[in-house]
Amino acid sequence: MRDHLQATRDALVRLPVSDPAGAAGALADAKQRAEEARRLTSGLDWSLLAHTPVVGKGATTVRGLAEAAAELTSALADLQEAGTGLITANGISMDKVRPLLAGLESAAPALRDAAARIDLTRSRLVATPHYTGVGEIDQARATALREVDRLSGWLGIAEDAAALLPPMLGHHGPRRYFLAFQTNAEARGTGGLVGAFGILNAGRGRIGIERLASNASLDSSSTKVADHGPAFLARYGPGALSMPANSNLSPHFPYAATTWAALWRRQTGQRLDGAIATDPVGLAYLLKLIGPVKLPSGETVSAGNVVDLTERAAYARYSDQGERKRFLITIASAVSEAMMRTRPEPAALLPTLSRLVEERRIQIWSRRTAEQRRLAATPLGGVLPEKPGPFAGLVVNNSAGTKLDYYLERSLEYELSPCSADGSRVARVRIRLGNDVPRVKLPTYVTDRLDYPKHRPAVGSNLLWVSLYAGVGAKLGGVRIDGKSAAVITEVERSHPVYSTMLEFAPRQARTLDFLLVEPASAAPPAVPVQPLARPQQTRIIEDREGCTSAQDTR
Numbered sequence: 001m002r003d004h005l006q007a008t009r010d011a012l013v014r015l016p017v018s019d020p021a022g023a024a025g026a027l028a029d030a031k032q033r034a035e036e037a038r039r040l041t042s043g044l045d046w047s048l049l050a051h052t053p054v055v056g057k058g059a060t061t062v063r064g065l066a067e068a069a070a071e072l073t074s075a076l077a078d079l080q081e082a083g084t085g086l087i088t089a090n091g092i093s094m095d096k097v098r099p100l101l102a103g104l105e106s107a108a109p110a111l112r113d114a115a116a117r118i119d120l121t122r123s124r125l126v127a128t129p130h131y132t133g134v135g136e137i138d139q140a141r142a143t144a145l146r147e148v149d150r151l152s153g154w155l156g157i158a159e160d161a162a163a164l165l166p167p168m169l170g171h172h173g174p175r176r177y178f179l180a181f182q183t184n185a186e187a188r189g190t191g192g193l194v195g196a197f198g199i200l201n202a203g204r205g206r207i208g209i210e211r212l213a214s215n216a217s218l219d220s221s222s223t224k225v226a227d228h229g230p231a232f233l234a235r236y237g238p239g240a241l242s243m244p245a246n247s248n249l250s251p252h253f254p255y256a257a258t259t260w261a262a263l264w265r266r267q268t269g270q271r272l273d274g275a276i277a278t279d280p281v282g283l284a285y286l287l288k289l290i291g292p293v294k295l296p297s298g299e300t301v302s303a304g305n306v307v308d309l310t311e312r313a314a315y316a317r318y319s320d321q322g323e324r325k326r327f328l329i330t331i332a333s334a335v336s337e338a339m340m341r342t343r344p345e346p347a348a349l350l351p352t353l354s355r356l357v358e359e360r361r362i363q364i365w366s367r368r369t370a371e372q373r374r375l376a377a378t379p380l381g382g383v384l385p386e387k388p389g390p391f392a393g394l395v396v397n398n399s400a401g402t403k404l405d406y407y408l409e410r411s412l413e414y415e416l417s418p419c420s421a422d423g424s425r426v427a428r429v430r431i432r433l434g435n436d437v438p439r440v441k442l443p444t445y446v447t448d449r450l451d452y453p454k455h456r457p458a459v460g461s462n463l464l465w466v467s468l469y470a471g472v473g474a475k476l477g478g479v480r481i482d483g484k485s486a487a488v489i490t491e492v493e494r495s496h497p498v499y500s501t502m503l504e505f506a507p508r509q510a511r512t513l514d515f516l517l518v519e520p521a522s523a524a525p526p527a528v529p530v531q532p533l534a535r536p537q538q539t540r541i542i543e544d545r546e547g548c549t550s551a552q553d554t555r
Helices: 001-012 018-041 043-049 055-084 097-126 135-168 232-238 251-268 280-290 306-317 321-341 344-356 367-378
Strands: 177-189 191-203 205-213 274-278 362-366 393-399 407-418 425-433 463-469 475-481 488-493 496-505 510-520 537-543
Touching: 001 097, 001 362, 018 055, 055 097, 055 135, 055 425, 097 135, 177 251, 177 280, 177 306, 191 232, 191 251, 191 321, 205 321, 232 488, 251 274, 251 362, 280 306, 280 321, 280 344, 306 321, 362 367, 367 475, 393 407, 425 496, 425 537, 463 510, 475 496, 496 510
Parallel strands: 177 274, 407 537
Antiparallel strands: 177 191, 177 393, 191 205, 274 362, 393 463, 407 425, 425 510, 463 496, 475 510, 488 496
């Protein structure tokens, strides 16, 4: 029994995903061994063993593992057969968009079926005893659940891609999208200031980007182009509904996306089908897939240098900001064109795209209701969810007009106490922000302050609008900034209480904010969304789940 399960695991680990024929053979071998394990645990003798007082729990869990292995290998084998046509000998073909989209569309039913079967397999495995008294069995169960969860996550992404990509990339009719390139050096709620943009065209088997231009080409005015409700207007002001520079102050991506589409329609009269945003870190992930690209000048842009090149070095290289923006547009254009010419390896494609999506380095909004509903249920949608549950989201917006957020260091610690009998729990959130600006002289365009402070600050100082988004129904018990009691502004956005303050940062200064909260008790896992900025956020969650039963979860 143990040999069959181990052989199944080994066959799956060695699965050559970039070789369809080899994958089919490995899956067939894994399926055969898993079926034999299930056969050995499904007879009357094993059923009697499962009801024996001393070894019954272990026998039940082993049978659950065998059934799970058999179901998984069967589902994967069916899926592999359905998806073989998507992969060529050299990888996934991105230059042949029409057959790729047709293949995705035809694979959608198999992906849905595989996802459903794996979800059912997981629920059955969860129902087996988690403590059997045999450490090896308990560890095998825990490992199997982790692997099932990982596979389920990847399948979810593939299922969404099969449902969304064919229609959204013009398989059934042309589509046009606003494409925003966000500059994380000046933080905004969805990531960074829109430094450049273009219009992505998809249809007739082709994908292309036209009208790449700097943000200066998107007109501002005093006339609002969208309406996101009175709470939005009170928090962000009319400029967020009429000016590109302030259009993405909120972390809720659909607000920014609909505003961009409306700004474009006001300027051109053209109605777009949606909006897409990415940033230099997103470009770095894409370059990991496609390899380095050469610019017309001969300079090479790679995954290792694109973030530094666009977020730091370009400011030092070009004193003329028009030249700098043209350089950034050249990079975006070169990466986009290279994507259509290359054939990424399947083994690297899914992990890279998963990271791109999970970190919100790509965010998408669709005008079509059904597509948007599906996007909103994934990190791709960039949605600030309104559902209850433990939640701590740090959002910073640059209020100085500097380009110093490339050097911003962030950490967040979210500590949740046990749930009380009265239906509440105490939570503490500690935020640390640091202005890690280097001691060397930086370009004046990077350090110049546009907020005109009363007292001339030191060169390299910064001003940030710092906001903590708490869980729905949370109440503020107190705030300390740098160890001293402080007041913050309390607002509400999409049902979340939001606690905000303006903080000045001297060069290389770090500041801390400590929030004491009283939250509704919930068994839901804590959510800590991370704003996609240049540097990663260090996040730590400490949770005592005592008293937090599923009956208290109001979702």
